[in-house]
Amino acid sequence: MYNKNIMLMAGPTTIPERELAAMNRQIIFHRSQEFEDISLELTENLKKVFKTKNDVMVLTGSGTSAMEASIQNCFSAGDEVICVVLGVFSERMARMAETYGLNVRRITKPDGEVATPEDVMPYVTENTKGVFVVHNESATGVTSDIRAFGEALKDTNALLVVDTVSGIGAIDFAMDDWHVDVAFASSQKALMGAPGTAVICLSDKAWKATETSTLPTFYLDLTSARDMGRKGQQPWTPAIYAIIGLNESVKMIVEQGIDNVIAHNSKLSAMVVEGLHKIGIELFAKDKRYASKSVNTFAYDKAPEFVRRLKEEYGITIYNGQAHLMSSTFRVGTMGYVSETDIAAFLYAAEKVKAELDAE
Numbered sequence: 587m588y589n590k591n592i593m594l595m596a597g598p599t600t601i602p603e604r605e606l607a608a609m610n611r612q613i614i615f616h617r618s619q620e621f622e623d624i625s626l627e628l629t630e631n632l633k634k635v636f637k638t639k640n641d642v643m644v645l646t647g648s649g650t651s652a653m654e655a656s657i658q659n660c661f662s663a664g665d666e667v668i669c670v671v672l673g674v675f676s677e678r679m680a681r682m683a684e685t686y687g688l689n690v691r692r693i694t695k696p697d698g699e700v701a702t703p704e705d706v707m708p709y710v711t712e713n714t715k716g717v718f719v720v721h722n723e724s725a726t727g728v729t730s731d732i733r734a735f736g737e738a739l740k741d742t743n744a745l746l747v748v749d750t751v752s753g754i755g756a757i758d759f760a761m762d763d764w765h766v767d768v769a770f771a772s773s774q775k776a777l778m779g780a781p782g783t784a785v786i787c788l789s790d791k792a793w794k795a796t797e798t799s800t801l802p803t804f805y806l807d808l809t810s811a812r813d814m815g816r817k818g819q820q821p822w823t824p825a826i827y828a829i830i831g832l833n834e835s836v837k838m839i840v841e842q843g844i845d846n847v848i849a850h851n852s853k854l855s856a857m858v859v860e861g862l863h864k865i866g867i868e869l870f871a872k873d874k875r876y877a878s879k880s881v882n883t884f885a886y887d888k889a890p891e892f893v894r895r896l897k898e899e900y901g902i903t904i905y906n907g908q909a910h911l912m913s914s915t916f917r918v919g920t921m922g923y924v925s926e927t928d929i930a931a932f933l934y935a936a937e938k939v940k941a942e943l944d945a946e
């Protein structure tokens with residue numbers, strides 16, 4: 587019979603109706619006053635989400651473009667950097683750094699585990715130019731303690747570069763208080779925007795590093811993005827619709843208050859974890875304290891069939907496990923535009939599907 591779509595996405599996430607309405611309009615010129623006003627409103631609100639006094643730049647391109655911008659703008663070929671590798675996304679950053687000729691030392695953890703500063707600090711010397719840590723590894727569903735990394739690295743020469751693509755807007759993050767030097771995210775995860783833009787913020791220490799970086803930059807030059815961004819401008823034709831959409835969704839976050847949004851997500855995540863535990867499905871993360879609350883990841887030997895039936899029989903979208911974890915895990919996104927009733931519906935259906943699979 588009839589099914590309504592309920593989407594618990596790991597990204598892109600559901601677009602709120604209000605944002606859809608904002609994007610449903612005729613195009614505007616990106617050098618117009620109207621676009622400048624939208625851009626400036628967006629970047630001011632993003633500062634509240636990042637908890638920073640520094641500029642937040644909006645780039646056209648997905649989160650990976652901001653990852654590339656952070657390497658191009660802050661580092662030079664031959665620089666020694668440390669990359670914490672927890673899964674597919676943190677491995678991407680390590681490979682990208684190698685592509686640019688950086689000298690990468692990987693600290694690799696088994697799937698479902700995080701690294702702590704104790705694992706990393708023994709390798710940090712005065713020649714270490716950067717430590718790259720993924721805030722929330724969306725492939726394995728674990729969250730790193732970025733505050734602890736910031737505390738450990740703040741008085742070293744190394745920049746703390748954080749991929750918070752699936753973190754910011756859903757779980758705690760504080761750019762300035764935590765001494766993060768570079769943080770970037772995509773529009774289409776917890777920020778609830780349409781795909782097509784990335785956001786990035788640099789500390790004073792990172793801006794200083796841009797002055798000595800010798801890697802070439804052009805499209806993703808952050809100094810011109812910052813200088814033009816202060817006027818509500820962008821160097822090139824930006825993803826205008828995605829920016830209009832992101833402005834609306836970030837406005838929603840700021841209206842609710844970023845801390846309330848995080849608390850809401852945390853509550854939804856707890857509902858999912860508890861509800862699935864009751865039917866015998868447990869978190870994949872080895873240490874529950876580090877389990878992701880935005881991309882909740884569970885171990886289940888019938889995961890692909892579970893995901894397929896939820897969609898087919900109940901109209902509920904959750905995500906398969908990533909890469910080699912495809913057949914043994916599934917992922918439930920609670921970040922973004924998700925309500926308690928969405929979770930209740932998911933748990934209702936999950937119980938039915940699990941019972942079906944158990945009986946076979």
Ligand SMILES: *Cc1c(COP(=O)(O)O)cnc(C)c1O
Nearest residue numbers: 648649650675722724751752772
């Ligand atoms: C989604 C994701 C990315 C990649 O972002 P794109 O917008 O797809 O380029 C990078 N890192 C993490 C942790 C992610 O979840």
